[in-house]
Amino acid sequence: MKPEVMRDILIEEIYQRMKGNDKIFFLSADFGSPALDQLREDFPDRFINVGIAEQNLISVAAGLGLEGYTVFAYAIAPFLTMRSFEQIRISLALMAQTREVNVNLIGVGAGLSYDVTGPTHHCLEDIALMRLLPNVSVVSPSDASFMSDIATYAISNNKPCYIRLDGKALPRLYPPENQPLFNDGFSSLRRGKKICLVSTGYMTHVALQVADALSKEGCLVGLVDLFLLKDLNTSKLKSELSTYDILVSMEEGFIWRGGLDSLVASLTLSSKTPKPVYPLGFNDAYIFEVGDRKHLHEVAGLSVDRIIEQIKTLDGQ
């Protein structure tokens, strides 16, 4: 199957649901997608381009949400989550505690999706920021096969949700006959001994290459793809991780700053048998290096080969 851009598939799923549900709005902060054209044409009243105004995007979405509408608010991920952080905090997270506000944020450009576009467009803080907020769920899928589940989840869970999408076309990791249970929030893509990689989004594609390369050398590492970063089945995940000795988190985010590594660490710390967590991600600095994603990963020590070396070192300890 050829690589797919997740946003196009998700928008198509939302479009189909808008046909049968006239209480759904789709708001964009002047951000497009080929799939959006049809939605726009068929629902001129319920698609609104609010302009380059992320703060107002959230406030208007909140007002519609308070009046009973389900809203999708769509923008470039770093601008959506960081320009309008306080609107998300107050008008979504805080208000959702006392009354239903079904506003779902679709942020496109997770991690280094916008590689050459530069550090203003890199999105390395959003997992930490969004999972910090009470009453907000966070979804970080690794491929397009989740989009139907995500649309259903977002519409039916009646609370704010941040949907973190990669901007690049990616191949599917899950064949239709082997689709994981969305509400579990994770899937074991590979089972191994001693070491388990725990990744999210694009990094699951990298992790899979690492795991398969190591497997050829006789080193079996586990791989858990985490796609629901809040409201996931933590007891099931704890049980899965308890079979390993070392956990390696892999994310396109700053390390030890509240992102995936922190999530995995807090999970294992609260289990009966805590395991060490080895974090892979970016150090505490923005990336001014110009280049594509592969190049930026190499510079940051996150190439497949470099990760394999580190895993081998961990395995030998």
Next chain:
Amino acid sequence: MAETSRINILANKSAELRLSVLEMVAAAKKGHIGGAYSCLDILVTLYYGGILRYDPADPFWPLRDRFILSKGHSGSALFAVLADLGFFDSSELARYCCNGSILGGHPDRKVPGIEADTGSLGHGLGIGAGMALAAKMDGADYRVFVLVGDGECNEGSVWEALVFAASHQLSNLTLIVDRNRQCVLDFTEDCAPLDPLGERLASFGWEVEEVDGHSFQELLTAFEPKPSSARPRAIVANTIKGKGVSFMEKVLKWHHSVPNAEELVIARAELAAKMPAQ
């Protein structure tokens, strides 16, 4: 004569509620009394002048008009109004900012009658625009009123919402600016000037009216629905911060000062003098 009597009722209610706010702030030793007093006549006109449609027994009655106090620091004034109307028991006012009270320093929606959690400035107008849009989509005839402070208009998000509301012809949305010309440290024109505010709002596509924010007659006229317009309406209400207590009026420190015992006696006397004879 009937109109004179209506105005008198509003004036009396306003005097009574100013005293309530004074006692709340004095007892709690907290609160933003200056801004509460600058907007109190606006609130009284909306709630007692037959402008807003509401039901204290059913705060989220679907057909109610929506009122958002975007300048949430004036919550004490709105709490006094809502308690007086029976949205919740008036005894709660004495517990304003006390441990376990439903009434904190800023409005939130656990308080019956509050539409939006405010306190951080610049959020209310966008939310109100979303509500007004929802009303249009639903074919509902409720109106949405958002009261902002003039200092609040320094927030860029207010102007994003102004653009949005005008472009979507949200004629069911009314913005009220409490133009008391003061923020915390300074007079507005001395730090981040807003004049000519009315012209600026009009240039954003709003139908603008400037009124004396302490004239019930002018406020009543301004708040009446104008069904012919396709534009959202902005009412710049020229007000006096600390209105009603001589030593608080137009004095910067009364943004959030609390009267001491001596000041409290004077303030009570001045406000009581405006109450109708018993």
